[in-house]
Amino acid sequence: MTGLILKDFLILRKSLRSYLVMLLIYAGIAFTGVWSADIVGVLMIVMVALLPMNVFAYDKQCQWDTYNLALPVGRTKTVAARYLCVLLICLASAALTAVCGVALWAAGRMEEPAEFLITCSIMGLMSVLVNAIMLPFLYKFGPERARMMFYGIMGGVVLLVAAFLFPLGGLEWLKSLDIAEPTLGQIAVLPAVAAAAGVALLALSFLLSRYFYGAKDV
Amino acid sequence: MTNCIEIKGLVKEYKTFTLGPIDLTVPGGSILGLIGENGAGKTTLIKSMLGITRPSGGRVTLLGTDPDHAKEDIGVVMDDCFFSEYLRVKDVNSVLSRVYRDWDRALFQSYLDKFSVAGGKGIKELSRGMRMKLSLAAALAHRPKLLLLDEATAGLDPVVRDEILDEFLSFISDDGHAILISSHITSDLEKVADYIAYLHQGKLLMCDEKDRLLESYGRLVCTKADLEQIDKGYVVAVRKSQYSTEALIRHKGDFKRLYPRLTVEPVTLDELMVFVVKGEQA
Numbered sequence: 444m445t446g447l448i449l450k451d452f453l454i455l456r457k458s459l460r461s462y463l464v465m466l467l468i469y470a471g472i473a474f475t476g477v478w479s480a481d482i483v484g485v486l487m488i489v490m491v492a493l494l495p496m497n498v499f500a501y502d503k504q505c506q507w508d509t510y511n512l513a514l515p516v517g518r519t520k521t522v523a524a525r526y527l528c529v530l531l532i533c534l535a536s537a538a539l540t541a542v543c544g545v546a547l548w549a550a551g552r553m554e555e556p557a558e559f560l561i562t563c564s565i566m567g568l569m570s571v572l573v574n575a576i577m578l579p580f581l582y583k584f585g586p587e588r589a590r591m592m593f594y595g596i597m598g599g600v601v602l603l604v605a606a607f608l609f610p611l612g613g614l615e616w617l618k619s620l621d622i623a624e625p626t627l628g629q630i631a632v633l634p635a636v637a638a639a640a641g642v643a644l645l646a647l648s649f650l651l652s653r654y655f656y657g658a659k660d661v
Numbered sequence: 662m663t664n665c666i667e668i669k670g671l672v673k674e675y676k677t678f679t680l681g682p683i684d685l686t687v688p689g690g691s692i693l694g695l696i697g698e699n700g701a702g703k704t705t706l707i708k709s710m711l712g713i714t715r716p717s718g719g720r721v722t723l724l725g726t727d728p729d730h731a732k733e734d735i736g737v738v739m740d741d742c743f744f745s746e747y748l749r750v751k752d753v754n755s756v757l758s759r760v761y762r763d764w765d766r767a768l769f770q771s772y773l774d775k776f777s778v779a780g781g782k783g784i785k786e787l788s789r790g791m792r793m794k795l796s797l798a799a800a801l802a803h804r805p806k807l808l809l810l811d812e813a814t815a816g817l818d819p820v821v822r823d824e825i826l827d828e829f830l831s832f833i834s835d836d837g838h839a840i841l842i843s844s845h846i847t848s849d850l851e852k853v854a855d856y857i858a859y860l861h862q863g864k865l866l867m868c869d870e871k872d873r874l875l876e877s878y879g880r881l882v883c884t885k886a887d888l889e890q891i892d893k894g895y896v897v898a899v900r901k902s903q904y905s906t907e908a909l910i911r912h913k914g915d916f917k918r919l920y921p922r923l924t925v926e927p928v929t930l931d932e933l934m935v936f937v938v939k940g941e942q943a
Contacts, residue, residue: 445759446756446757446759446760447756447760449755449756449759450745450748450752450756453747453748453752453755453756454745454747454748455747456747457747501745501747502745504745504746505741505742505744505745505746506739506741506743507743507744507745509708509713509739509743510737510739510743510744512711512712513711513713513732513737513739513809514760514761515732515733515760515761515762516760517729660714660715661708661713661714
């Protein structure tokens with residue numbers, strides 16, 4: 444199984460390098476103060492959503508799935524390896540974002556570290572959620588169709604949320620709920636809660652993907 | 662001698678195509694050449710044997726066990742290189758050494774050297790021939806007992822093909838080893854195969870020792886009048902053109918004794934295939 448995880452990282456080598464460069468550029472822009480540090484978190488969610496999709500596309504390109512099933516690995520371990528790869532990408536991405544955040548904070552370029560922590564936790568959870576939804580689609584329908592379906596679903600969700608918020612006058616109604624500001628302690632545990640929720644989501648998603656891949660004729 | 666491949670009643674059904682039922686046995690120390698036109702079911706058969714595609718029925722035993730348990734001892738080469746263009750040749754060594762229990766990194770490197778494949782190159786820089794050699798090196802580096810090769814020699818020049826065929830012959834010098842190779846290059850199979858299995862539209866039309874197959878069939882070149890005179894029991898298929906009439910004859914020895922006046926020439930695997938696919942049934 445470690446061989447398959449290594450394979451995924453090796454074929455993503457160039458993409459990961461580009462991601463690192465972009466992260467440095469975005470962190471640099473945040474350092475200048477042109478954009479807020481939250482932009483680093485936004486980059487994280489975009490990249491973490493795109494990288495696994497790319498692995499499926501690269502595998503499809505060279506028909507790796509056919510060869511993979513001739514290897515002494517088995518279908519469950521194949522899916523598990525892909526999920527571990529995604530989890531590692533998410534964790535590495537979160538760690539890098541945190542490093543950027545700490546650097547920006549230490550340089551005095553971040554006004555609200557707590558806000559950054561909340562944003563990054565939510566973004567991290569979102570990136571895992573995106574993968575948890577996306578991966579079963581990728582196993583069931585393949586990269587091209589899954590990508591289109593995913594964009595369709597995401598577009599649909601955005602439209603639904605907009606349709607819900609528009610009559611309420613946007614997010615202003617949230618203020619009327621009178622939610623208390625989170626305490627520092629609550630903020631501190633947020634990343635751990637987000638990580639636990641992410642792992643639980645991925646575990647559920649894994650069961651679905653394993654079912655789809657198990658029934659698949661390559 | 663034990664059987665390395667035993668297939669009983671293997672069936673794979675698709676909406677528009679059915680493979681089988683296939684019964685096939687390949688003893689250790691031998692090479693079975695699988696022939697058939699495009700779409701005859703050769704790749705489907707190999708995929709079904711490995712569980713890549715799930716058979717609709719039947720039983721496959723590889724190296725005395727079910728395919729999933731035998732995969733550590735099976736080397737596979739399909740009709741293309743399945744390693745991503747984003748990998749380097751040496752990455753294959755790193756990846757597969759973590760997949761196969763008995764992967765031998767030095768042996769893989771020695772095959773790369775033997776086939777003149779540079780380890781530092783990116784896979785996208787390799788020609789088709791080089792990629793096939795890389796696939797072969799990957800199929801051999803975990804010291805398999807069974808090789809399943811689907812068009813593994815396609816796209817290779819005659820010199821390289823010859824080297825690889827020698828490799829196959831040396832591989833089966835061990836009685837516990839066997840090879841199943843599908844190929845359109847029937848001259849390769851005539852050189853190395855001990856058995857020939859002929860798939861046509863998903864059905865196994867012939868499966869026999871190569872020498873016996875080539876000895877028992879012959880190509881009769883005659884006139885239309887001659888053809889009408891002979892016992893139709895000997896005729897498998899007929900090809901007629903404006904200038905000649907040819908027939909594929911079974912039981913060549915008996916036929917020659919019965920009709921000494923007629924000319925029966927040896928038949929090649931290519932001709933055998935063309936007769937069956939394009940010839941008229943007698």
